[in-house]
Amino acid sequence: MHRTPSLMPSLLMVAPSHYEVSYVINPWMQPTAWGNDPETHRHEAEAASAALHAALITAGAQVSLLPGVPGLPDMVFPANAAVVLNRRALVARFACQERRGEEAHFLAAFEALRLRGLLDVVEQYPAGVFQEGAGDAIWDDGRQLFWAGYGQRTQRASLAITEAFFAVPLVPLELVSPRFYHLDTCFLSLSGGEVLYYPPAFSDEGRASIEAVAGRDNVILAHDEDAAGFCVNAVNIGRHIVMARPPQRLRDELTERGYTVTSVDLDPFILSGGGAYCMTLRLDRQSEATPLEAAAE
């Protein structure tokens, strides 16, 4: 297969027109706070989504915007919709019944991207195997592998399916806290090889794997305030990092390592347990060569 590397990082977002916090499927969700003043929250959510969109464009990305769907408020978190690599999309199976209605809409959206020539293959995890997309499968471009979360929403059984479908290595990481129910809430892989992660979210084995694979010098430990502020749930594009309002300490550390940090107020989405990373889905990631292709060459 011949690859045409895309000129620009390409991200998917979903318009927040039908966003709200109306149910509780993670400990951060606050339907009562939302319901006290839905109009104000709705306006703030529109502004926050627009600010994120603008920051991503400034960071050098192109952003495709999908419309939202009434009754499916969490569609604004497309990181959970699929794992995408090498123009292949493997569409999620949601663990929570509240989000299962999203699957058909995302399948249709990825199929439309395929017909437009942006994807080659669209499939879905087998029925009964829960996996919540790129929120639990974070591509590490430098190491050419997926960091793969499981144990909260995503089932361990899905990992072998991810590995086989994409034919790339994967580092399994068990998530042990309901507050950090997706890997992207507590783990960020950066272009310079560093990983920012929040240790209490992981099993001992998971922490050991992160330290072993990343190497001590590449590890940046997130503090409680970073995790609670959804700063770890950030988008990294080249040397740019777009994140929910970081504490000065974290911003300084990332700046020292050569990154430009853009702070965005994402409070209306943190009310649903999400931040910048999960409000996007990266579509253009390519591995250097899949093992199958390498063998054929």
Ligand code: ARG
């Ligand atoms: N309310 C959504 C849920 O609980 C938030 C999802 C945030 N996504 C993420 N990848 N962290 O499913």
